[in-house]
Amino acid sequence: MIQTREAEKNTALLNVDQIREDFPVLGRMINGMPLAYLDNAASSQSPRQVIDAVKLYHESHHSNVHRGVHTLSQEATSLYEEAREKIRAFLNAASLKEIIFTSGTTDAVNLVASSFVEERLNEGDEILITHLEHHSNIVPWHILCERKKAKLRVLPINDRGEIILDNLDDYLTSRTRIVGVNHISNALGTINPVKKIVEAAHRKNIPVLVDGAQATPHEIVDVQDLGCDFYAISGHKMYGPTGIGVLYGKQELLEKMRPYRSGGDMILSVSFDKVVYNELPYRFEAGTPPIAQAIGLGAAADYINSIGKKAIQNYENMLLDYATRKLGEIPQVRFIGTAREKASLVSFVIDGVHPHDVGTILDGEGIAVRTGHHCAQPVMDRFSIPATTRASFAFYNTTEEIDRLVAGVRKVIEVFDA
Structure with a gap:
């Protein structure tokens, strides 16, 4: 078909x-x-191709990924990493190291808030979002601002539900540490001028996180063309399974970020005196990952591409x-x-x-x-x-x-x- x-x-x-x-x-x-x-x-609903991919993993390849020398583990690892490559290509990321599997968009935003923004945020600093955001791109920033005594600023919208950009430069100050904006509003359907916002922020060396949960099923997303620093997506919005998402992050930023969660697989070596963290992207994928869900997400990307x-x-x-x-x-x-x-x-x-x-x-x-x-x-x-x-x-x-x-x-x- x-x-x-x-x-x-x-x-x-x-x-x-x-x-x-x-x-x-x-x-x-x-x-x-x-x-x-x-x-x-x-x-969104899942096509049979996604359902079958998940089912096949459970029936024939079910095993933990990475480090295993036996056949099932190697097969599962190959399928898992193939899914990463499919998402890299789907978003046109420059490297596999820039694709981190998460539990969803919410998890991806929290990862950036915890591992990237928190240590850069001081009392009196600012985080800029828009009036169109989903709670998952509001609450993590609110909590962080509350904890660090920083200020959450909000770009207004007009009566049509469009972001008002007339005074954007005034909102981008020397105290702005990150901009968070959704690509498409889940409540209204507004497609936001993300590239324009990214360009304005970057003129002042301010990084931008884009919530892309609503965009990946409907738009052609090219993270390199957008120029954003982070892009978060969710599997179940794009015909894939629940419990899986992706954080795209520019490699040079991810390399400088401390781990978000700790445990197995995100380390190279452990002793009581010293822990050496794994390379990207595994540094941010502690514990047993959502293997079946990641495989299903890769199948969803294949399905969208096939149409x-x-x-x-x-x-x-x-x-x-x-x-x-x-x-x-x-x-x-x-x-x-x-x-x-x-x-x-x-x-x-x-x-x-x-x-x-x-x-x-x-x-x-x-x-x-x-x-x-x-x-x-x-x-x-x-x-x-x-x-x-x-x-x-x-x-x-x-x-x-x-x-x-x-x-x-x-x-x-x-x-x-x-």
Whole structure:
């Protein structure tokens, strides 16, 4: 099936019926209706190719990686390190030493906060983030600033949900120790001008961490082109397993960072008097790693590549335009986040109806959406709302599913007489 898709890589639309056959869960019936899974920004579904890769490891290669001389250990190590190379290529990192497996984006951000920023942060220093951040790119910095008596500064957003960059240079001061920014907002879908922010920060020798959890499934990510110092991703956002993520870091920075966690595999030698740490990237991978999950993540990267990133982009943009137009025809629907550059999600409210009620009624129709603050409470506060209903699309979704979403929203309005 992968080979038959090669000709489709540069086309605007995909053979979605064929793609959907790769995702077993899409055949489920929910409340008597075919599942319409529109919660991909929270966690995307895994194709059979990913499931099979994880299953094969457990059935045929299950063993701990590194140091083992027996066949299974060597096979597991090869698969694990092959997955690292797949992610290196997927992000276009310069070296395998720059790819660190973590438990997810949250873990990756905490690694940078603990191992890179903390020792550089003094009382009165500043960390700069944006008003669009997920809690995982707020709370680690808040804790660090609280502990070190530093200041957390926030770039504001406008009514469209776009970062206001007019005074960016004023926010980048001699006390700024790092900038944290998400590539794509998980709450609104805003695609942020990351490269522009990186360039501005680097003019003042300020490093930048990018939360790329929402970008890797939808955008062509090239960390060398972006120029960022750190880039964090999550496996389950890009059709891979849960419990696995990656921190990309520039080698020259990683070499200077102290270990994040300690234990086995992150050392070269240990005595009671002295510990010599391992080389990159293993210095930051203490203990038994998430081997099966890493292999699954590599398979997910293969799967995305087999379809074609540009084809995915084009198709998902079509879904976004279609959903925006169809939902926009309903007077009671108010979009939250109308950025000019958006990824494939719509976040909206129906005045007089709580999003949890919207989600419950839609679930009764077999439609899975996410309702709540989406781990982005400051975004909700900015728009003076407690929560939104968010429908987020993947390349296996269809316009027919969006039609069902629209019909479901109309049913909600009818039920609540909104």
